[in-house]
Amino acid sequence: DAGVIQSPRHEVTEMGQEVTLRCKPISGHNSLFWYRQTMMRGLELLIYFNNNVPIDDSGMPEDRFSAKMPNASFSTLKIQPSEPRDSAVYFCASSPDYDPGYNEQFFGPGTRLTVL
Amino acid sequence: GQQLNQSPQSMFIQEGEDVSMNCTSSSIFNTWLWYKQDPGEGPVLLIALYKAGELTSNGRLTAQFGITRKDSFLNISASIPSDVGIYFCAGILYGGSQGNLIFGKGTKLSVKP
Numbered sequence: 001d002a003g004v005i006q007s008p009r010h011e012v013t014e015m016g017q018e019v020t021l022r023c024k025p026i027s028g029h030n031s032l033f034w035y036r037q038t039m040m041r042g043l044e045l046l047i048y049f050n051n052n053v054p055i056d057d058s059g060m061p062e063d064r065f066s067a068k069m070p071n072a073s074f075s076t077l078k079i080q081p082s083e084p085r086d087s088a089v090y091f092c093a094s095s096p097d098y099d100p101g102y103n104e105q106f107f108g109p110g111t112r113l114t115v116l
Numbered sequence: 117g118q119q120l121n122q123s124p125q126s127m128f129i130q131e132g133e134d135v136s137m138n139c140t141s142s143s144i145f146n147t148w149l150w151y152k153q154d155p156g157e158g159p160v161l162l163i164a165l166y167k168a169g170e171l172t173s174n175g176r177l178t179a180q181f182g183i184t185r186k187d188s189f190l191n192i193s194a195s196i197p198s199d200v201g202i203y204f205c206a207g208i209l210y211g212g213s214q215g216n217l218i219f220g221k222g223t224k225l226s227v228k229p
Contacts, residue, residue: 043219107158
């Protein structure tokens with residue numbers, strides 16, 4: 001079975017450039033999550049979707065970050081303009097159910113972003 | 117925000133030894149999950165716990181959901197070199213958003229052959 005797919009795996013860009021990260025959740029899963037991982041702050045939830053609708057975006061650091069989920073099999077996280085402090089590993093995860101009592105999230109391999 | 121206190125931060129053990137790590141909080145949780153992360157990879161789910169007092173095993177791994185619902189532990193028996201990695205606890209707060217998984221800072225495990 002294919003797990004969560006993320007692309008690119010690595011991205012190096014210059015400050016001010018637009019960055020788009022992509023995610024394909026596990027087929028049949030109806031919740032999708034974007035996380036950021038840094039040494040200082042660990043794993044932080046940025047935003048999550050249920051049935052393609054954003055449910056909680058309170059973790060999105062600022063207006064430079066935006067996320068979309070146009071359909072059940074694709075989501076993007078965009079940073080525009082990017083800054084060096086955005087450098088981190090960004091993970092996408094999906095979950096098969098949104099009901100209480102069943103919250104297992106499955107993670108993709110991550111995108112390592114470096115902003116110079 | 118809410119925090120999970122995970123300890124120890126790191127462990128250096130000999131192959132064959134048992135390992136124990138835990139997470140505690142001042143808040144009550146509905147769900148506890150334990151993940152392992154290898155370098156350059158995403159976290160992989162090891163064990164999920166949904167009821168206070170629940171004790172669940174997955175091979176050499178055993179985890180428990182604390183009775184108070186404020187803590188959880190993970191034990192690894194007879195460690196082997198491939199157990200090396202960072203182990204994270206994660207939980208969903210009682211009354212919190214069902215998608216909001218809060219992560220501990222991780223326990224880095226090193227195993228000497």
